[in-house]
Ligand SMILES: Nc1nc2c(ncn2[C@@H]2O[C@H](COP(=O)(O)OP(=O)(O)O)[C@@H](O)[C@H]2O)c(=O)[nH]1
């Protein structure tokens with residue numbers, strides 16, 4: 228399951244940021260996950276405790292924000308949610324669009340005590 | 341007043357690895373070393389295919405192999421018998437290699453004299469697809485017993501690969517594996533992928549794969565800068 232290796236990478240990056248900024252305790256990590264990224268939030272949450280076990284982040288909470296999948300229609304320029312509209316432009320019905328958001332996997336911020 | 345402080349990070353998790361991988365690719369290109377990242381499920385036939393491929397190519401190319409699939413050195417010993425230079429990477433149970441680990445592995449192997457380095461990545465179809473190793477090209481093996489529906493279950497792996505070897509075609513008659521259906525499913529995900537059916541056991545299809553490798557190595561060495 229790749230969520231485990233990915234969340235271990237997140238923990239490593241957050242630890243490095245904490246050390247860089249002389250932070251000894253992190254209260255929470257806020258992740259942004261795109262609606263159509265290959266990461267499944269529920270799996271990320273399940274793997275998280277194992278990833279931070281016996282690290283400085285052991286007591287750190289994980290907060291996940293979902294980023295909606297939006298696209299820009301190549302024909303009529305409409306911006307729409309591609310999940311809600313099932314992959315086609317709600318105005319002109321074509322499937323030619325450019326993805327704007329939805330594949331993110333970002334450490335948005337950390338909250339420190 | 342809150343005693344909490346928010347530190348804005350905005351760091352894309354894969355970006356650091358992607359940057360390292362791009363840099364490694366540029367370095368390898370400048371040194372004229374072609375790195376092939378070979379991925380598959382455990383037991384699909386990576387080591388067997390490598391052995392055959394090296395034996396066919398070793399008079400033309402100087403080849404090195406990095407073994408990351410399993411922590412014991414059985415695969416490394418098998419490869420060493422071909423005469424290729426080989427190193428066993430100890431992944432400590434990690435389910436993938438990233439660009440940093442790949443770079444360390446190359447340094448450990450010593451690549452100055454080599455034309456072609458093949459990385460036998462950790463056996464799974466999920467994690468290695470997420471992490472760019474810095475390889476010149478990506479190859480994967482899908483073996484007949486695994487089933488022709490794997491592209492539906494692990495799309496990302498099929499999307500990031502440049503060549504797909506469908507291995508163990510010597511046992512096609514025993515399994516209900518539809519090669520044409522499998523090809524169609526893969527091409528739908530990745531129209532540019534090269535698909536070669538092989539049997540690492542009988543050697544069928546290996547010369548075609550070797551031709552692909554030779555052509556790619558030639559192209560890689562041909563143009564010295566990106
Ligand atoms: N029938 C058949 N068996 C194969 C073929 N290639 C590999 N095998 C067998 O599959 C098993 C796993 O092969 P190996 O190369 O170690 O796979 P790896 O784990 O991906 O490196 C071994 O028992 C091989 O003998 C093939 O083309 N046909």
Ligand SMILES: [Mg+2]
Pocket residue numbers: 386387388409415460
């Ligand atoms: Mg092997």
Ligand SMILES: [Zn+2]
Pocket residue numbers: 300301302303304305316317318319320321
């Ligand atoms: Zn439209």
